[in-house]
Amino acid sequence: MKLRVYLTFDESTVREPLIWKLGKEFNVVTNIRTAEVKNHMGLVGLEIDGESDVVEAATAWLADQGVKVAPIEQDVIEG
Amino acid sequence: MNIVRALKCRECGQEYDIQPTHVCEFCFGPLEVVYDYEKLDGYFTRELIESRPQTMWRYKELLPIEGEPSVGAQNGFTPLVRAKNLEKALGVSELYIKNDSVCYPTLSFKDRVVSVALSKAVEFGFKTVACASTGNLAGSVAANAAAAGLESYVFIPHDLEQGKVLGAGIFGTRIIGIKGKYDDVNRLCSEVAGKYGWAFVNVNVRPFYAEGSKSLGYEMMEQLGWKAPKHVVVPMASGSLCTKVHKSIKEFIKLGLIEDNGTAVYGAQATGCSPIAKSVKDGTDLIHPVIADTVAKSLAIGNPADGFYANRVINETGGWAEDVSDQEVIDAMKLLAETEGIFAETAGGVTLGCAKKMIESGKLPRDESIVLCITGNGLKTQEAVLDAINKPRIIDASLKDFDALAEADGFQAAA
Numbered sequence: 001m002k003l004r005v006y007l008t009f010d011e012s013t014v015r016e017p018l019i020w021k022l023g024k025e026f027n028v029v030t031n032i033r034t035a036e037v038k039n040h041m042g043l044v045g046l047e048i049d050g051e052s053d054v055v056e057a058a059t060a061w062l063a064d065q066g067v068k069v070a071p072i073e074q075d076v077i078e079g
Numbered sequence: 080m081n082i083v084r085a086l087k088c089r090e091c092g093q094e095y096d097i098q099p100t101h102v103c104e105f106c107f108g109p110l111e112v113v114y115d116y117e118k119l120d121g122y123f124t125r126e127l128i129e130s131r132p133q134t135m136w137r138y139k140e141l142l143p144i145e146g147e148p149s150v151g152a153q154n155g156f157t158p159l160v161r162a163k164n165l166e167k168a169l170g171v172s173e174l175y176i177k178n179d180s181v182c183y184p185t186l187s188f189k190d191r192v193v194s195v196a197l198s199k200a201v202e203f204g205f206k207t208v209a210c211a212s213t214g215n216l217a218g219s220v221a222a223n224a225a226a227a228g229l230e231s232y233v234f235i236p237h238d239l240e241q242g243k244v245l246g247a248g249i250f251g252t253r254i255i256g257i258k259g260k261y262d263d264v265n266r267l268c269s270e271v272a273g274k275y276g277w278a279f280v281n282v283n284v285r286p287f288y289a290e291g292s293k294s295l296g297y298e299m300m301e302q303l304g305w306k307a308p309k310h311v312v313v314p315m316a317s318g319s320l321c322t323k324v325h326k327s328i329k330e331f332i333k334l335g336l337i338e339d340n341g342t343a344v345y346g347a348q349a350t351g352c353s354p355i356a357k358s359v360k361d362g363t364d365l366i367h368p369v370i371a372d373t374v375a376k377s378l379a380i381g382n383p384a385d386g387f388y389a390n391r392v393i394n395e396t397g398g399w400a401e402d403v404s405d406q407e408v409i410d411a412m413k414l415l416a417e418t419e420g421i422f423a424e425t426a427g428g429v430t431l432g433c434a435k436k437m438i439e440s441g442k443l444p445r446d447e448s449i450v451l452c453i454t455g456n457g458l459k460t461q462e463a464v465l466d467a468i469n470k471p472r473i474i475d476a477s478l479k480d481f482d483a484l485a486e487a488d489g490f491q492a493a494a
């Protein structure tokens with residue numbers, strides 16, 4: 001499956017090559033579609049392609065590294 | 080007359096045919112409905128609009144449906160109130176309240192967005208509509224779907240308060256409570272939206288849905304006597320309403336329906352969930368997602384999809400953004416009720432509370448016209464003010480007891 005997510009990096013993660021590591025750790029194809037990186041923060045629109053369970057494990061790993069993983073719609077639960 | 084041209088990516092400008100989709104395939108940017116306004120030249124006049132029924136659909140050429148609405152044909156056209164008492168309380172000279180706390184049929188401005196989304200969904204041929212919501216949106220989707228004979232699914236966090244569940248459940252919708260952390264619940268909703276062939280109002284039909292908010296702005300300008308205010312204060316969750324009020328003003332100017340009054344747009348949030356207000360105050364356009372913790376549940380969107388664009392509107396128009404504590408929200412709800420007789424929900428307390436703060440700080444001038452957008456009804460968030468209101472004084476069923484009480488209040492019996 002192909003998952004489309006926004007990753008938010010904060011001060012502690014923004015300098016880490018986490019998307020490169022992700023490709024090493026998991027059998028997924030990553031495709032950056034948009035990115036904005038500043039000193040204290042980074043925002044990356046990423047496509048992650050692979051077997052469903054691998055993609056799921058890959059996103060869980062990103063979250064464990066301290067990256068916020070959100071669907072490209074961001075918050076869909078409204079008031 | 081249909082003047083809808085396409086869906087257009089707000090980031091890279093790529094255009095797409097009108098279809099139920101919401102993000103750009105190339106850059107993930109959000110899609111927005113764009114129009115060929117020239118087609119309305121000489122046709123879409125004040126007189127034409129005024130000749131139509133008083134609903135949000137009197138501006139239908141500027142809403143992205145074909146022909147007549149099939150859902151929510153009676154929605155919108157709420158009162159615009161000159162708030163004389165509140166003017167005195169705040170020390171300002173010209174203040175109005177756009178009162179969507181009485182929006183038909185479910186008492187919030189969500190009836191505007193939902194009627195556009197569902198009308199479009201019917202046009203696209205959907206039989207089932209859905210949303211993920213903790214309150215206003217759930218009730219509006221459920222009610223409008225019921226009236227239109229559509230099937231509906233409403234996704235909520237499993238531990239939502241009884242009253243909120245009731246507000247959607249009464250309409251016979253299928254309610255699904257989801258267990259888990261907010262982010263996981265959110266992700267599931269996005270996955271469901273992608274997987275089932277439904278019109279998920281704030282996902283795959285979001286570009287159409289969001290346009291419905293413009294009707295609040297159109298009404299505001301018509302009701303001011305075909306004029307935009309100098310300042311308008313808007314509550315922000317995703318930030319969509321803020322951007323669409325601005326779009327409505329720009330459209331009316333472009334169509335020659337009003338003069339450009341240099342309207343500044345102001346955003347209001349609760350401090351416990353203020354990612355957009357913070358970005359404005361910090362002078363950045365990057366929005367830091369937050370974990371929401373506020374009494375203003377209807378505005379509790381920690382990772383707002385339109386935050387960046389709301390920030391831009393506020394900056395470009397010379398407005399500002401503010402945030403207020405839960406206590407300030409409650410105080411403002413009481414102030415609005417006691418001065419104007421309007422019982423707004425917590426989001427209304429946020430809007431008025433932020434306006435008050437910005438008047439005091441000088442961000443909002445005291446001598447120019449201001450409109451406050453009050454977007455939901457207080458009967459839906461009673462728990463917020465339960466402890467803040469006067470309790471009844473209890474007496475026996477005896478006239479003597481009441482006489483004593485009235486005397487203490489300074490009243491004499493009539494002779």
Ligand SMILES: Cc1ncc(COP(=O)(O)O)c(C=O)c1O
Pocket residue numbers: 078079187188189215216314315316317318319320321377378424426454455
């Ligand atoms: C009462 C009320 N006001 C304002 C908003 C803000 O809407 P938006 O997401 O367009 O910023 C909401 C959204 O849920 C709401 O329920």
Ligand SMILES: [Zn+2]
Pocket residue numbers: 088089090091092093103104105106107108
């Ligand atoms: Zn794009």
